[in-house]
Amino acid sequence: MNRATKERTKTNAINRESRKMLLKNAIEMGRLLKEAKELLNHGEWLKWLKESVNFSKSTAANLMNLYKAYGPELLSLADDHPNSQALGNLTYTKAVLLLGFPEKEREEFMAQHDLGSMTTRQLSQAIKELRAPAPSLVTNYEKKSTACCQTIADTFQELLNALAQVARLDPQTKEKCSQNAGQLASYMVERLKDWPPVAGSNMTGIQPYSTYEW
Secondary structure (H helix, E strand, O other): OOHHHHHHHHHHHHHHHHHHHHHHHHHHHHHHHHHHHHHOOOOOHHHHHHHHHOOOHHHHHHHHHHHHHHHHHHHHOOOOOHHHHHHOOOOHHHHHHHHHOOHHHHHHHHHHOOOOOOOHHHHHHHHHHHHOOOOOHHHHHHHHHHHHHHHHHHHHHHHHHHHHHHHHHOHHHHHHHHHHHHHHHHHHHHHHHHOOOOOOOOOOOOOOOOOOOO
């Protein structure tokens, strides 16, 4: 290991311990706030926050939630434990961002991502993508159906243009092509009436032709 690598490793270790210490301090503050809130009478909490510690309601809530989510684990695990090392990669802001996960999902997320190298913005985006609901099958097929209808409409316009051109060259050929197109259109309309079958039917009598037979 060369000198530059040693220095970088040492710096990373210091940064890691600094982040861990700051998070521990925030968690300890959350513990103290939780104890103080439990001692106060109903309706005194916000006044006490303003006069005693000058914390906003949201900041105090974040600190107490940090204690609830990370406190027991961070304070009890050995420094070489994998979860302890993962927590060492968390800044205060990153730890708050992860509060929305249930404990198991949070641990899985932390194990699967290099939180130390992720920026706060990257972490926020990763969480947003993970929480985004997967498109339903109905939505997927609706989009596909709409796209297919647009393709048919575009192709139909091309057909009309082709028939107009062939009519100028050979009316008989145009008539034949029009008849073929009409037969295909009639076939498509009939297929749309009975396919797919109504949910719950046994599909009896429905012929599964996938394309028009000339």
